Amino acid sequence: MTTIKLNRYYPHLTECITLEVSDEVAVVLSTGGRQCDSYKRRKREHDECSLDVDPGFEPDV
Structure with a gap:
């Protein structure tokens, strides 16, 4: 079993929540984060x- 902090995966959460999850779930969450x-x-x-937005560039680029 692995303990994870949900704020790492869901930044909109305001309070710190920790959960104990199986190793498989922890691997899937970390893989998804790395892919993102x-x-x-x-x-x-x-x-x-x-290219279809004025003034041109998106703010996150």
């Missing part, structure tokens, strides 16, 4: 932005 971080990094590195 990888997507954001790849998006930033390749300057992906929307």
